[in-house]
Amino acid sequence: MLDFKPNIVLSTKEFKVVGTRPIRHDGADKVTGKARYGADMILPGLLHGKILRSPHAHARIKSIDTTKAAALPGVKAVVTAADFPQPSSRASDLAEGAMMNLRFLSNNIMAKDKVLYKGHAVAAVAAANAHVAEEALKLIDVQYEVLTPVLNAEEAMKPGAPLVHERLATLHTPTIRAGGTLDDHDPARGTNVANQFEFKSGDVAKGFQEADVIVERETHTVPVHQGYIEPHSGTAMWHGDGSLTIWSSSQGHFTIRDQTARLLGVPIAAVKAIPMEIGGGFGGKTMVYVEPVAALLARKSGSPVKVTMSRTEVFEGTGPTAGTHIKVKLGAKRDGRLVAAEARLVYEAGAFPGSPVPAACQCMFAPYVIPNAYIQGTDVVVNRPKSAAYRAPGSPAAAFAMEPAMDELAEKLGMDPLEFRLLNAAKEGTRRATGPVFPKIGFVETLQAAKDHPHWSAPLTGKHQGRGVACGFWANNTGPSNVVALVNSDGSVNLIEGSPDIGGSRAAISQQFAEVLGIPVTDIRPQVGDTASIGFTSNTGGSSVTFKTGWAAYEAAQDVKRQMIERAAKIWEVTPELVDYKDGVLQHKSDPELKLTFKQIAARQVPTGGPICGRAGINPRGQGGSISVHMVDLEVDPDTGKVTILRYTAVQDAGKAVHPSYVEGQIQGGAVQGIGWALNEEYFYNNQGQMMNSSFLDYRMPTSLDLPMINTVIVEVANPGHPYGVRGVGEVSIVPPMAAVCNALYRATGVRFQNLPMNPGRVLEALQAQQGAVTSRGR
Amino acid sequence: MPTVYIPTALQSLTAGKEVVRVPGATVRQVINSLEREFPGVKERLYDPEEDSLLPGLAVTIDGEVGQLGLLEQLMETSELHFLPAIAGG
Numbered sequence: 001m002l003d004f005k006p007n008i009v010l011s012t013k014e015f016k017v018v019g020t021r022p023i024r025h026d027g028a029d030k031v032t033g034k035a036r037y038g039a040d041m042i043l044p045g046l047l048h049g050k051i052l053r054s055p056h057a058h059a060r061i062k063s064i065d066t067t068k069a070a071a072l073p074g075v076k077a078v079v080t081a082a083d084f085p086q087p088s089s090r091a092s093d094l095a096e097g098a099m100m101n102l103r104f105l106s107n108n109i110m111a112k113d114k115v116l117y118k119g120h121a122v123a124a125v126a127a128a129n130a131h132v133a134e135e136a137l138k139l140i141d142v143q144y145e146v147l148t149p150v151l152n153a154e155e156a157m158k159p160g161a162p163l164v165h166e167r168l169a170t171l172h173t174p175t176i177r178a179g180g181t182l183d184d185h186d187p188a189r190g191t192n193v194a195n196q197f198e199f200k201s202g203d204v205a206k207g208f209q210e211a212d213v214i215v216e217r218e219t220h221t222v223p224v225h226q227g228y229i230e231p232h233s234g235t236a237m238w239h240g241d242g243s244l245t246i247w248s249s250s251q252g253h254f255t256i257r258d259q260t261a262r263l264l265g266v267p268i269a270a271v272k273a274i275p276m277e278i279g280g281g282f283g284g285k286t287m288v289y290v291e292p293v294a295a296l297l298a299r300k301s302g303s304p305v306k307v308t309m310s311r312t313e314v315f316e317g318t319g320p321t322a323g324t325h326i327k328v329k330l331g332a333k334r335d336g337r338l339v340a341a342e343a344r345l346v347y348e349a350g351a352f353p354g355s356p357v358p359a360a361c362q363c364m365f366a367p368y369v370i371p372n373a374y375i376q377g378t379d380v381v382v383n384r385p386k387s388a389a390y391r392a393p394g395s396p397a398a399a400f401a402m403e404p405a406m407d408e409l410a411e412k413l414g415m416d417p418l419e420f421r422l423l424n425a426a427k428e429g430t431r432r433a434t435g436p437v438f439p440k441i442g443f444v445e446t447l448q449a450a451k452d453h454p455h456w457s458a459p460l461t462g463k464h465q466g467r468g469v470a471c472g473f474w475a476n477n478t479g480p481s482n483v484v485a486l487v488n489s490d491g492s493v494n495l496i497e498g499s500p501d502i503g504g505s506r507a508a509i510s511q512q513f514a515e516v517l518g519i520p521v522t523d524i525r526p527q528v529g530d531t532a533s534i535g536f537t538s539n540t541g542g543s544s545v546t547f548k549t550g551w552a553a554y555e556a557a558q559d560v561k562r563q564m565i566e567r568a569a570k571i572w573e574v575t576p577e578l579v580d581y582k583d584g585v586l587q588h589k590s591d592p593e594l595k596l597t598f599k600q601i602a603a604r605q606v607p608t609g610g611p612i613c614g615r616a617g618i619n620p621r622g623q624g625g626s627i628s629v630h631m632v633d634l635e636v637d638p639d640t641g642k643v644t645i646l647r648y649t650a651v652q653d654a655g656k657a658v659h660p661s662y663v664e665g666q667i668q669g670g671a672v673q674g675i676g677w678a679l680n681e682e683y684f685y686n687n688q689g690q691m692m693n694s695s696f697l698d699y700r701m702p703t704s705l706d707l708p709m710i711n712t713v714i715v716e717v718a719n720p721g722h723p724y725g726v727r728g729v730g731e732v733s734i735v736p737p738m739a740a741v742c743n744a745l746y747r748a749t750g751v752r753f754q755n756l757p758m759n760p761g762r763v764l765e766a767l768q769a770q771q772g773a774v775t776s777r778g779r
Numbered sequence: 780m781p782t783v784y785i786p787t788a789l790q791s792l793t794a795g796k797e798v799v800r801v802p803g804a805t806v807r808q809v810i811n812s813l814e815r816e817f818p819g820v821k822e823r824l825y826d827p828e829e830d831s832l833l834p835g836l837a838v839t840i841d842g843e844v845g846q847l848g849l850l851e852q853l854m855e856t857s858e859l860h861f862l863p864a865i866a867g868g
Contacts, residue, residue, distance in 0.1 A: 197863075198787050200797075226868075283868025358863035389868035435784045435860040439842045477867040478846065542867020619846045721843065731868055 004454040008713045009660050010445075016583075017515040018724050021661045024507040025526055026277075035277045038233030038249030039308045046235070047076055047126040049297045049307035050133035051290075052140050053317060054115035054122055057149035057383040057689025058162065061113060061122065061142065068139040069125055074132035077301035078140070079293065080123045081112040085265045089181055104352040106263050108386050109292055115144070116164055116351035117385050118690045119316025126297035126305045149383035149689040153325055153346045156192035156382050163190045164351060164381040171195045194353030195379040199361060199434045207340025207372030211331025213412045217405040218327045221397045221738075221756040223320035223348070224681040226390050227673070227701050230279025231314045234291035237304035243270045244298075246291050251281040251500060252539030257531045259288045260295060274530040275500045282673070283389030286539050289318055315694035319388025320683055322355040323348040326401035328364075336415050336423045340372040341365050341433065345398065347379055350386040355379045356394030359475070363735075364398035365433040366473040367443055367627065368406075368424045373433035383689050389541065391670060392474040392731035396677065396738060397756075403470035403739030404752055417469050417743070418451045418629075442653030442717025443627040447471070449715050450629040455649040464636045465646065468744030471629050472735025476728035477542020478623040482535035483552040485513065485560055485614035489606075491599030493519070495556075496529040498537025499549040503730060504662035505540070511658050512550040512724060516557035517564075518584035519598050535617045543728025546658055547623050547719075554723045555616035564601050567608040571596070622721020626728055628652040630671060630736040636748045641764030643679055643745065649711040650736075655719035655727030667733045668710040674737025676702045682757050781809055781857040789861075792819045806838050807849035809859060824861055825849075837864040 011019060029035040066078040087102035106112075111120045123140050127133035150156040150164065167181045170193045182188055208214060234248035234256075244266065250256050250273075257273035278285065290307040298305040309317065324347050331340040343364055347355035357377040365373055410420035425443045432438065450456060450469065460467060486494040497509055506526040514521040537549065561581055568586040569576040572594055580587045586601060588594035605612045633647040650667045657663040680700040684693045693699045718725025738756060746752045751766040780800040785793050793799060794817075801816060803809030814821035826833045831848050838845045839860040845851040853859070 200787050286866070286868075356866075359865040362862065362865060389866060391868040393866070393868045434862065436839045436862070437842045437858065475844075475865050477865065478844070480846075539867075542865075544867060621843045621846045623844070728867075 006711045007664050010715050012716045015515055017511045017521055018658050022521045024504050026506055037230055037279055038276045041235040041247045043304045045303045047301055047303045047305045048130040048133050049124055049126045049294055049305045050137055051121045052123040052137045054120040056115055056144055056146050057118045058147040059115050059144035062145055063143045065141040069136040072136045074128040075136045077126040077297045079296045081110040083296050084110055102262055108352055117383050124293045126301045151689050153348045153380040156380050164192055166190045192381050194381055197377050199375040201433050202372030204340050204342055204372045204374045208331045211339050212334040214331045215405050215409045216329045219401040219754050221324045223323050223683040224677050225320040226282035226284040228280030231309040232290050233308040234294045235306040236294035236298040238299055244295055246273045247276055248291050249276045249278045251285045251541050254531055254536050255539055256288055256291050260292050263292045272530055272532045275528050278500055278502055281502055282391045286389055286541050312694040316691055319386050321390035322387040324397040328401045328405050330405050330409055332409055336413050336420055338368055338370050338424045341370045342374045344376045348382045349379050350384045352386045353381055355387050360394030360398040362434045363395040363473050364402050367426055367471050369426055369430050370433050391734040395474055395735045399472045399735045400738040404742045407743045422447050440720050441625055442715055445717050446627050446629050446651050446653045446715045449713050450651045453649055455631050462635050464638055464748050466744040466748030467633050468740045469631045470736040470739035472732050474626050474732035476623045476626055477544045478548045478620055479538030479544055480619040481537045481548040481552040482617045483556040485556045487602050487612040489603050491602040493524045495524050495526045496534050497549050498534045499545040500528055500540045502540050503666055505545045508546045508658040509549050509553045513553040513557045516554055543730040547726050547728055548620055551620050552616045552618050556614040560614035563612045567601050568596050570608050624719035624721055624727045626732040628732040628736055630740040632740045632744045634744045641760035645707050651713040653715045653717050654729045656716055656725035657714045663714055663729050664712045666730045667712045670733025671710045671737055672702055674734045678738040678741040680757050680759055781853045781859055784860045786861050789823055793817045804853055806851045835864050837862050
């Protein structure tokens with residue numbers, strides 16, 4: 001019997017629809033198998049595409065002979081990088097701030113002159129079935145000149161290290177993302193350091209001089225994968241007029257459309273991207289991999305082509321998060337106030353520039369008031385798959401460095417770790433180490449809710465048990481979004497929106513629409529429109545959808561409301577100013593007898609002026625940041641090093657939880673992914689750069705059998721930048737877990753772990769080293 | 780006049796000044812004012828081919844990331860930071 005509620009919502013403002021838990025509109029299809037995901041696409045004459053991938057981590061392509069493969073019966077097309085236009089290497093902004101070096105993007109999809117990681121695509125085949133396509137891959141003769149790979153940032157930064165890109169230049173600016181190249185006539189040697197930049201505030205040297213207690217910490221993390229269950233799958237079909245239709249599973253079909261159009265050199269309007277349901281993304285489905293390949297194969301074969309990755313291809317050919325090396329130094333006065341902080345963050349971007357180190361730098365010190373700070377970020381290319389976004393990209397590894405240092409500082413000061421954080425917590429008006437001042441945020445309230453939770457004061461009962469706490473910050477994102485609402489004659493509404501639904505956003509968006517109009521959310525039928533049916537909407541990423549598309553739904557509902565008022569005014573032969581709209585009922589302000597419901601106006605929409613259609617296309621700012629505080633109890637088996645999670649509580653500021661069940665799901669999902677990252681998950685490479693655990697059998701992710709229920713507390717400190725106070729909730733929950741587990745392990749074992757994962761081997765090694773040290777001291 | 784926090788890497792162009800006040804009712808006007816006072820700053824912030832902020836660059840105004848780039852409206856009391864844009868996962 002629990003002595004507390006497993007899920008708590010600390011609501012500060014109530015609405016009629018927002019904040020309730022309706023059944024999701026797409027739920028029935030998803031639990032009955034009727035929902036269609038990427039690989040479910042079937043078309044008449046559909047061919048199956050397969051991709052040949054490099055067995056080497058670093059090699060020059062001397063030649064590719066596809067003759068035998070093309071001659072195999074059943075093979076309809078073979079493509080290589082020679083079939084791709086080579087776009088400019090100039091960085092282009094593909095809307096919503098997503099800067100892309102198109103040449104890098106193209107060469108990641110299909111290697112041009114060199115293969116840069118094991119699993120890098122070099123050719124593709126379309127055939128009548130997948131088996132013939134796989135046989136054909138074996139007939140492609142690729143001659144390589146094998147080169148020495150660089151597999152981590154430390155090696156890649158050494159003078160004379162093998163170069164991943166011979167012409168890459170270091171950009172020394174915080175304002176430009178990595179990806180510059182040396183001028184053709186520049187005799188300078190290239191580099192593997194794509195970008196290095198810094199942030200300074202106050203006087204760091206003076207701050208550390210004033211500090212009474214100083215803590216330093218150095219950490220290493222290796223890449224981990226998002227682990228979405230659904231592999232990448234894209235189907236492409238060309239039409240007689242030269243247009244192209246793509247069906248795929250992604251976090252942004254507008255991104256799929258735009259990137260494919262740019263890479264193939266066709267007009268954007270000629271490409272229609274149709275979103276299929278998506279079986280997880282977590283940041284990993286925010287760019288193209290298979291869609292342009294399927295499109296080229298389809299064009300060459302004259303038939304529609306589907307390319308679906310295997311799990312091994314997902315691991316080896318798509319983007320995990322970056323490996324990292326971080327040094328952090330913190331200083332505090334004896335009264336517990338932080339006075340100085342310094343951090344150097346080196347992130348591995350993989351084979352092409354662009355790790356999430358800029359975000360990591362902006363998140364690392366954000367939760368705290370730090371008057372003097374220095375942060376240096378470095379982006380390094382290595383012979384591994386190009387890193388991709390993964391839930392709060394960059395911030396989790398930064399927290400793994402920062403939060404155990406905070407824990408150690410609290411210990412040295414003799415303070416409770418939560419009290420120490422409360423003392424230093426950022427609040428409205430706090431100037432961040434990277435410059436901007438915080439608007440309203442809920443860090444203090446979230447910390448207090450954690451402190452008040454029964455978990456924090458519950459006794460631990462075992463000898464090898466420990467409790468840890470850690471915090472995390474994520475900035476959240478926003479972007480352009482569109483919603484169109486079509487009012488039907490029976491009062492039901494077809495709501496078309498541009499954001500792919502990953503975590504229940506159809507419901508959360510419909511709720512915000514229904515709240516404005518005072519109609520039941522069950523009267524709304526939401527659907528995700530294709531790129532030809534709704535205006536540009538940026539990715540379902542950055543925890544942005546409930547914020548931006550919810551806001552677009554709010555505005556579209558206001559548009560409907562305005563038209564409803566005009567229709568009532570027309571019927572009553574008065575001006576619109578004399579009509580009130582409340583809870584789905586229109587009423588004459590002076591004559592209480594004159595009333596019409598939403599449904600009644602809907603029934604009369606055509607004779608009163610034509611169909612009612614609400615629209616909104618917005619690009620809002622004010623998304624606000626999110627804060628999360630996690631507490632974990634664990635137990636260590638001293639004989640095996642195995643760590644068992646006993647109890648876990650995640651407290652998070654959601655601004656306003658539009659659908660609390662989905663917010664809880666996001667919090668729980670992020671926590672579980674973080675626990676996997678903490679204890680088990682890693683890209684395990686041999687010294688030739690070959691991943692040795694590219695299946696779910698060997699790449700161990702936690703399941704429900706490994707973990708207790710993740711308890712949640714939703715704190716609601718309204719975001720003043722949104723009509724309902726919404727903040728993004730999908731990402732910040734993955735920021736604290738590794739640090740929280742690390743701090744709990746310290747309490748259980750006396751060891752502060754510096755590397756991830758803290759798997760049984762590493763824990764056992766640390767325990768034995770500790771035992772050895774104790775034994776040798778005893779002698 | 781709006782207050783501009785100069786990115787660390789650009790402070791060599793502002794004689795080490797970390798914070799400056801320059802006239803401007805929009806981000807574009809502020810960048811032009813910066814260029815008049817500190818030549819060389821504009822090319823580190825502005826993309827003439829696209830007539831926009833450089834790719835990957837975000838401007839934060841009074842704690843909020845601007846979505847309209849050069850067109851963002853400013854107040855006399857506005858505080859600006861030029862920071863790397865953050866993409867989400």
